[in-house]
Amino acid sequence: xxxxxxxxxxFSRDLRAAMHECEADGSLLALLIVQVGQLExxxxxxxxxxxxxxxxxxCARLRGALRExxxxxxxxxxxxxxxxxxxxxxxxALLAANKLNRVxxxxxPMGGQSVKLESAIGIALFPxxxxxxxxxxxxxxxxxxxxxxxxxxxxxxxxxxxxEMANTWxxxxxxxRALEDSELELYYQPKIxxxxxxxxxxxxxxxxxxxxxxxxxxxxxxxxxxxxxxxDAITSFVLDAAQRQRCEWPETWGELPVSVNIPPxxxxxxxxxxxxxxxxxxxxxxxxxxxxxxTEDSVFRNPEKSFATLARLRAEGIRIxxxxxxxxxxxxxxxxxxxxxxxxxxxxxxxxxxxxxxxxQIVRTIIDLAHSFRYQVxxxxxxxxxxxxxxxxxQCDQAxxxxxxxxxxxxxxxxxxxxxxxxxxxxxxxxxxxxxx
Numbered sequence: 266x267x268x269x270x271x272x273x274x275x276f277s278r279d280l281r282a283a284m285h286e287c288e289a290d291g292s293l294l295a296l297l298i299v300q301v302g303q304l305e306x307x308x309x310x311x312x313x314x315x316x317x318x319x320x321x322x323x324c325a326r327l328r329g330a331l332r333e334x335x336x337x338x339x340x341x342x343x344x345x346x347x348x349x350x351x352x353x354x355x356x357x358a359l360l361a362a363n364k365l366n367r368v369x370x371x372x373x374p375m376g377g378q379s380v381k382l383e384s385a386i387g388i389a390l391f392p393x394x395x396x397x398x399x400x401x402x403x404x405x406x407x408x409x410x411x412x413x414x415x416x417x418x419x420x421x422x423x424x425x426x427x428x429e430m431a432n433t434w435x436x437x438x439x440x441x442r443a444l445e446d447s448e449l450e451l452y453y454q455p456k457i458x459x460x461x462x463x464x465x466x467x468x469x470x471x472x473x474x475x476x477x478x479x480x481x482x483x484x485x486x487x488x489x490x491x492x493x494x495x496x497d498a499i500t501s502f503v504l505d506a507a508q509r510q511r512c513e514w515p516e517t518w519g520e521l522p523v524s525v526n527i528p529p530x531x532x533x534x535x536x537x538x539x540x541x542x543x544x545x546x547x548x549x550x551x552x553x554x555x556x557x558x559x560t561e562d563s564v565f566r567n568p569e570k571s572f573a574t575l576a577r578l579r580a581e582g583i584r585i586x587x588x589x590x591x592x593x594x595x596x597x598x599x600x601x602x603x604x605x606x607x608x609x610x611x612x613x614x615x616x617x618x619x620x621x622x623x624x625x626q627i628v629r630t631i632i633d634l635a636h637s638f639r640y641q642v643x644x645x646x647x648x649x650x651x652x653x654x655x656x657x658x659x660q661c662d663q664a665x666x667x668x669x670x671x672x673x674x675x676x677x678x679x680x681x682x683x684x685x686x687x688x689x690x691x692x693x694x695x696x697x698x699x700x701x702x
Contacts, residue, residue, distance in 0.1 A: 279336060280398045283348050284391050290351075294391040295358035297347040297419075298405040299327070299365060302383040304343055315375055322373055323382065330368045346402075355390065355421060362386045362419040385412040386419035394422050414492065437493045439475070440486055444498055448474050451506050452672035455681065456524070456643060456665045459657050462687045466556065468524040468665065469507040470672045471499070491530065500531045501540055508548045508555065510675050515683050524556040524586060529563030538577060552582030556607065560588045568599050576604040586643070591631060601638060608635045612646025612666075619651035629659050636660070 280296070287294040301323065304316055327345060328337050338346040347365065352358050369384040387409025395401040404422040412420035443449055451469045458465040473481040490496055503525055511523045531537055545552065557578060564571045564587060575585050586607035591614055610631055618624045628644070635642045644656050647666030656664055670681055 279338065280346070280348060280401070283336070283350055284398065284401070287350055287391060292350070293352040293354070293393065295349040295352045295361065296389050296391070296401050296405045297349065297358070297362055297365065298387040298402070298409050299345040299347060299369070300385050300409055301343050301369060303380070304382070311375060311378075319373055319375060319380065323369065326368045326371070327365060330364050352390065358388050358390060359419065359421065362388055366418045384418065385409060387412055388419060388421045390422075436486060436489050440473075440490055440493070440495060443473055443475070444495075444502065448476070449499070449502060450474055450674065451503065451510060452674055453678040454665050454672040455670050455678070456663050457669050458663055459661055464518045464521060464682060464685060465663060466522045466524060467678065468558070469503060469526075471503055487528075491528065496528050496530055500528060504541060505544050505547075508544050508550045511554060512548055512550065513675070514679055517682050517685070520554060522554045522556050522584070524558050526558045526588065529560070529566070537574075538581065541583065542581075556584045556586050558586040558588040558609065561590050564603070565599055572602065572604055579604050579606070591627060600634070605640060607641040607643060609643045609645050615644050615646045615652060615656070615666075616648070618655050619649060625655065628656070632659050632661055
């Protein structure tokens, strides 16, 4: 039975009646809240008529996956309630969610194309989680939010997950305030040229100077910022602050470029280039002083779209660096077409390079291949001199890591630039280079 309720029916008597039936015979009831994504994209690509046909087909599929005594209530084109009577236990509800998820994920033939939808399902049980319809729906919505949070296809309500969601929402509110109150700041880690051992740039790394929790690393708040739709604002802050602060660096080693990490969702946004242009006009910085770092997996997930965006940025004179290289989806076909200037070898291959022959072979192959296509190569996570010497032997171009400096705030980085002295290993490198000529 499929019904499309109006707003006054959202806490419907159907759900209350089903709960009373289960209470009478001592069985459980499961409410599954199914949310479907990608429909906006279908409507934008194929039109409203095709989108509605897809919704009709989706409803038919979901209905076909249910038993006669179960109910499907269409709350909107994107959200459905599924009422399942006579549930034996939580595992029974999970089996039903898994079945619905498979049905929704199967490709839909539309206009000569194959369309795939994404779904998430929140599960709440009566009477275990709630005894009133409104409360049961609220628990199901919390479980749905947790499924989105953890990027899993379905989730059962639990008190612990509710607390975790509350903590996440608290971080979202605090992060919004942090942008307003200038609690976010940039740290810098220098990059070293392995031919001259002179500083040749620095990577900007965001930190949150929380008034209570202290300095927070990006892994503790950027995933939440992404889910809250705040990455655009944070990226804009980083671009502006990095270009402004770069102008304050002492020119002991010349005008150094700054590298800024760009999240995948922002790389796809058309307004990125517009913002960079505006920021450069404000701070009087040239494109040659900006390097945008994008991760390998984000670029190769949709290479056609990513390559087009990166090519536009390079046409403006902005350099592109492929970060975390060696851990993602690259292939020889895409490698030769990358609109990039620099490749950063992931620290996981550099950490044990002095002793691990497998890592040595991987790094040597990446360096040789990159040089054959005229890419600069940067090694991340250099912490030991033995690793540095091995990278020099392989003709790696640049390095960064704790061996030279950990990420430090702007004022300390300016002092570091003023105090830095070219170390002795540069002389041995220069001697090897001159003997090879």
